[in-house]
Amino acid sequence: MNLRTGFAMLVAFLLVACSEGQVPHADRDDHAEGAHSHAADSPTGQHGGRLLEQNGFGVELAIAEEGTPPRFQAWLYRSGKPLPSSAGSVEVRLKRLGNLAEDHVLKPQGDGSLLAGDIVEEPHSFDVEVLARIDGNPLRWTYPSYEGRTQIPAAIAGEAGIRVATVGPGEIADTHEVQGLLTPLEARIAKVAARYPGPVRSIAANVGDKVRAGQGLATIESNLSLTRYAVTAPIDGVVLARSASLGSVVSEGAPLFEIADLSSLWVDLHIFGADAGHILAGAPVTVTRMSDGALAHTALERVLPGTATASQSTVARATIDNSDGLWRPGSAVTARITVEQQPAQRVVPLSALQSMGERDVAFIRVGDTYEARPLELGKRDAQQVEVLSGLRAGDAVVVEQSYLIKADIEKSGASHEH
Numbered sequence: 001m002n003l004r005t006g007f008a009m010l011v012a013f014l015l016v017a018c019s020e021g022q023v024p025h026a027d028r029d030d031h032a033e034g035a036h037s038h039a040a041d042s043p044t045g046q047h048g049g050r051l052l053e054q055n056g057f058g059v060e061l062a063i064a065e066e067g068t069p070p071r072f073q074a075w076l077y078r079s080g081k082p083l084p085s086s087a088g089s090v091e092v093r094l095k096r097l098g099n100l101a102e103d104h105v106l107k108p109q110g111d112g113s114l115l116a117g118d119i120v121e122e123p124h125s126f127d128v129e130v131l132a133r134i135d136g137n138p139l140r141w142t143y144p145s146y147e148g149r150t151q152i153p154a155a156i157a158g159e160a161g162i163r164v165a166t167v168g169p170g171e172i173a174d175t176h177e178v179q180g181l182l183t184p185l186e187a188r189i190a191k192v193a194a195r196y197p198g199p200v201r202s203i204a205a206n207v208g209d210k211v212r213a214g215q216g217l218a219t220i221e222s223n224l225s226l227t228r229y230a231v232t233a234p235i236d237g238v239v240l241a242r243s244a245s246l247g248s249v250v251s252e253g254a255p256l257f258e259i260a261d262l263s264s265l266w267v268d269l270h271i272f273g274a275d276a277g278h279i280l281a282g283a284p285v286t287v288t289r290m291s292d293g294a295l296a297h298t299a300l301e302r303v304l305p306g307t308a309t310a311s312q313s314t315v316a317r318a319t320i321d322n323s324d325g326l327w328r329p330g331s332a333v334t335a336r337i338t339v340e341q342q343p344a345q346r347v348v349p350l351s352a353l354q355s356m357g358e359r360d361v362a363f364i365r366v367g368d369t370y371e372a373r374p375l376e377l378g379k380r381d382a383q384q385v386e387v388l389s390g391l392r393a394g395d396a397v398v399v400e401q402s403y404l405i406k407a408d409i410e411k412s413g414a415s416h417e418h
């Protein structure tokens with residue numbers, strides 16, 4: 001067993017032990033007044049809702065969801081027999097994670113039930129207080145109704161690598177992933193040639209050598225004067241090619257060396273199809289070196305007018321700094337071109353997203369409690385996604401190891417309970 005596997009097993013064991021010790025249960029309020037009952041294990045009523053009973057009276061409470069936005073619905077009973085909805089009143093008070101309060105007042109309907117006017121937003125996870133009055137008798141129940149919720153102590157969460165970030169505004173980028181090639185700048189390439197014909201008597205530079213302007217590269221004995229003359233570097237740079245060999249006879253103007261200043265390099269990016277129509281000069285570019293993932297940030301300088309013959313692509317060109325010499329001409333790279341950035345009121349990293357059922361969710365943290373929040377998502381880019389609903393600005397959302405929270409919730413069976 002390697003170290004990573006052993007650590008993962010330890011974290012899983014700790015999460016299991018943690019959640020098994022934190023099963024939600026009803027409060028036990030021994031100081032409540034007479035019209036106060038708890039209903040963590042209440043039976044089911046005639047309509048499939050939770051049946052709350054006290055002193056011969058009953059309220060069956062459910063969340064009506066079929067064919068309608070979810071709302072609280074209730075039915076009244078006396079001695080187990082249904083009563084008309086006009087026989088009483090029902091109010092449901094909710095306390096969500098983070099101490100967020102809601103109040104739902106139910107009104108009589110023609111079908112014998114009472115129905116709330118306000119929608120019960122997802123998640124349906126809260127502490128519930130039910131206040132009712134039947135034939136003038138005040139009644140009260142409290143119970144927890146949690147779903148998608150678990151508790152993990154901070155020490156265990158830290159060991160597991162669970163990290164959170166605050167939900168806030170950001171920008172969603174319209175990006176295009178392309179590939180390209182690094183090449184020297186044409187204006188910074190020097191070709192060194194023989195001034196007079198004659199044999200090469202010495203060579204002082206080889207391919208890959210860094211040279212300075214004026215530095216000697218070779219000596220040639222002129223056939224005309226029978227004297228030797230020095231061949232020197234016209235610019236600072238790196239020797240890319242050497243055609244001269246010791247003792248060989250070169251003609252006037254024969255190529256000897258090619259030197260390039262590689263402190264900056266062109267990135268020629270190949271763009272295909274319709275993408276070429278809206279990628280313009282000035283667009284930000286992030287270049288990634290394939291060999292090790294190193295990044296360079298730059299901007300497009302121009303989109304070349306022609307089409308690359310072999311690939312039938314449009315070439316967009318940018319320049320990157322290479323003063324450290326780690327980027328090499330001829331290397332293939334990938335690049336992300338940002339065409340447009342659109343502001344969003346709430347964004348989260350893609351790493352925050354998990355799937356539960358058929359919904360995208362993220363997990364918020366309040367203290368040691370984590371809860372799944374179903375999300376309505378908007379636009380996204382390679383790093384983050386816009387959240388249209390499901391999270392509030394300022395929420396602490398899990399952005400690393402979110403799959404551990406999902407696994408712990410699914411293991412504990414924190415299902416959709418109404």
